[in-house]
Amino acid sequence: MTSREWRKPRNKHVPVDVVSAVWATVIALTITTVATKAVGPAALGERDLPRLFTKVIELLAPAILAALIAVGTFTGADGDLVIDARAAGLAAAAAVFAVSRNSLLAAVAAAAIVAAAVRALGGT
Amino acid sequence: MRAGAPIAVASLLVGTSFGVLAEPVMGTVAPIVMSAIVFAGSAQFGALAVLAAGGGAGAAVAAGVLLNMRYLPMGISIAASTRGGWFRRGLAAQPLIDAGWAMSHRGDSRYDLPFMWGVTAVNYPMWVGGTALGVFAGDLIGEPDRLGLDALFPAFFLGLLVGEGSEGRRGWIAALLGATLALSLAPVTPPGVPVMAGSLAALIALQPRRENDVS
Numbered sequence: 001m002t003s004r005e006w007r008k009p010r011n012k013h014v015p016v017d018v019v020s021a022v023w024a025t026v027i028a029l030t031i032t033t034v035a036t037k038a039v040g041p042a043a044l045g046e047r048d049l050p051r052l053f054t055k056v057i058e059l060l061a062p063a064i065l066a067a068l069i070a071v072g073t074f075t076g077a078d079g080d081l082v083i084d085a086r087a088a089g090l091a092a093a094a095a096v097f098a099v100s101r102n103s104l105l106a107a108v109a110a111a112a113i114v115a116a117a118v119r120a121l122g123g124t
Numbered sequence: 125m126r127a128g129a130p131i132a133v134a135s136l137l138v139g140t141s142f143g144v145l146a147e148p149v150m151g152t153v154a155p156i157v158m159s160a161i162v163f164a165g166s167a168q169f170g171a172l173a174v175l176a177a178g179g180g181a182g183a184a185v186a187a188g189v190l191l192n193m194r195y196l197p198m199g200i201s202i203a204a205s206t207r208g209g210w211f212r213r214g215l216a217a218q219p220l221i222d223a224g225w226a227m228s229h230r231g232d233s234r235y236d237l238p239f240m241w242g243v244t245a246v247n248y249p250m251w252v253g254g255t256a257l258g259v260f261a262g263d264l265i266g267e268p269d270r271l272g273l274d275a276l277f278p279a280f281f282l283g284l285l286v287g288e289g290s291e292g293r294r295g296w297i298a299a300l301l302g303a304t305l306a307l308s309l310a311p312v313t314p315p316g317v318p319v320m321a322g323s324l325a326a327l328i329a330l331q332p333r334r335e336n337d338v339s
Contacts (some may be wrong), residue, residue, distance in 0.1 A: 033188075078208055
């Protein structure tokens with residue numbers, strides 16, 4: 001950071017305790033990500049784990065991703081359940097994936113465009 | 125390296141989205157540093173979603189760590205393809221990303237790690253550069269909600285979810301259960317808790333499989 005930026009911080013609207021939470025998150029996630037990627041190869045070499053253990057871990061990804069989709073689409077600021085433009089965007093993305101499951105770019109774009117269109121037409 | 129090109133384009137756009145969405149919550153520098161040193165898209169989006177909803181660092185890290193849990197089985201799957209001592213093996217797993225990992229599978233339990241490193245080598249500058257672009261172009265782009273950018277998170281995660289096809293029918297049951305658990309808890313728990321609770325849906329794997337269940 002240059003001294004000029006230091007005098008005029010861009011993010012002055014971000015409170016100090018939020019800033020420290022942000023950096024704590026960045027540092028902790030860096031350490032845990034490196035460790036998570038490394039632990040299998042470093043500890044195992046070529047050994048096998050109990051099958052049930054790996055089965056649970058495999059299902060974590062779909063369970064968590066679905067939870068994130070649900071919370072990110074259907075909850076408002078206070079955690080209340082809502083249906084708004086984001087639901088239309090998600091439906092558009094689902095339609096794209098139904099045609100081609102590898103079309104991440106098109107699906108993400110469709111979600112944004114449809115959500116924006118709903119809001120432009122007066123939706124929330 | 126050429127095989128990584130389509131993923132690099134996707135990475136640039138999603139990285140840009142991350143920068144746009146992260147700047148109002150995290151400021152200018154932190155999102156770029158995060159992309160450079162965390163380099164795990166879904167964990168970054170997950171942690172950001174918690175922070176944006178007013179959650180603390182603990183809940184944000186927990187969401188990110190839970191999202192990164194898939195790196196455990198992925199790491200285990202490439203373990204047999206790594207060589208050397210524990211440090212070299214751990215280091216070889218650092219360029220692990222979803223797309224590169226899937227593309228480097230060569231049948232049985234073999235993974236072409238140099239191929240995976242090549243995909244990541246193309247991907248990394250796009251992800252970090254895209255984040256920087258999003259952070260600085262965010263002011264030109266304006267209100268993310270007006271452009272429907274808040275719909276990007278769920279669409280992106282949906283893309284990862286449909287990419288999880290290898291888990292079969294149980295994966296979809298876990299997904300449905302995880303979403304239901306999270307939505308039931310969202311109105312009554314702090315931000316971050318619903319998603320963590322949703323991860324409990326993975327425990328359905330402990331239920332014994334029927335003989336004729338081939339999914």
